[in-house]
Amino acid sequence: MSRLTLFSPSGVVVRAAPLRRAVKRLAALGFAVQVDEAALARHQRFAGDDATRLAAIHRVADGAPRVALATRGGYGLSRLLDAIDWARLARSVRQGTRWVGYSDLTALHLALWAHAGVSGWSGPLALDDFGRADDEGGTDEVTIGGFVEAMAGELEAIGFRTEPGFDGLDASGPLWGGNLTVLMSLLGTRHWPARRIRGGVLFLEDVAEHPYRVERMLLQLHQAGVLDAQRAVLLGDFGGWKRSPHDRGYGLRAMVAHLRAVTRTPILTGLPIGHVPRTKVCLPVGRQAQLVVDGRNAWLAWGHA
DSSP states (O other), rough: OOEEEEEEEBBBBOOOOHHHHHHHHHHHTTTEEETTTTTTBTTBBBOOOOOHHHHHHHHHHHOOSSEESSSSSSOOGGGTTTTTHHHHHHHHHHTEEEEOOTHHHHHHHHHHHHSSSOEEEEEIIIIIIIIIIIIGOOOOOHHHHHHHHHHTTTTOOEEEOSSSOTTTOOOEEEEEEHHOOOOHHTSTTTSSSTTTTTOOEEEOOOSOOOHHEEEEEEHHHHHOOGGOOEEEEOOOOOOOOOOOTTTTSSSHHHHHHHHHHOOSEEEEOOOSSSSOOSOOOOETTTEEEEEEETTHHHHHHOOOO
């Protein structure tokens, strides 16, 4: 059985019941589940104070389980980036550990890639995707199936439907990205993987950010030379925002149309990632990948390391 450790590097776990459900469901999938000793720690809005969460990350790295799965995202990793021993985390990756999560875990994935040239998997979180009660939607079979395949080293590609207009696109490069807001917080810092992202395939998602805020962040990436340096940009879910009387027809479609007008890089929608209870795919951050589009069908493949 593959060892899987649940740890809390960011936001507080408010209720223990979802964590217990996640443990039970992950064990039923064949994982030998361990819960880090500080997974339920509390300090303000965080899963323990900074020292507690930092120690948990290092403890998981030293234990080198097959899977290091974050309980939840939220906020907290930005506080720890300057103190994390990236060599310890890189050693765990080389021993076979897959660091998994999305949202705030974007900071860990990209900083690890920047500092050590290795990274983890953008994928489910324990509470969001394995801990929901049945009357809250339960689990998503496609998400679970992809997770199991990815953690077994068997997932080599994913497919999705995108908008018309990209038929015949064939782009290759390092696959990278995650939550847009968290990603932007790294721009200009030493945790930004500047040397590794040129010619990349960038994937992005966010939640509860109005399209004008998403546009502003993407324009900053464009003006910093990042968007034009990519082979393609893949957009996931950007839901949870509220319309304003000032929008007057402005929304996600208008935002994407404007970005397409200012960058030469193809911007595709429909990637199944984001803060949603439905399907989330697992994506290996930093892996060389190939994007191919046939009609409206897109395939993203990376093969083995």
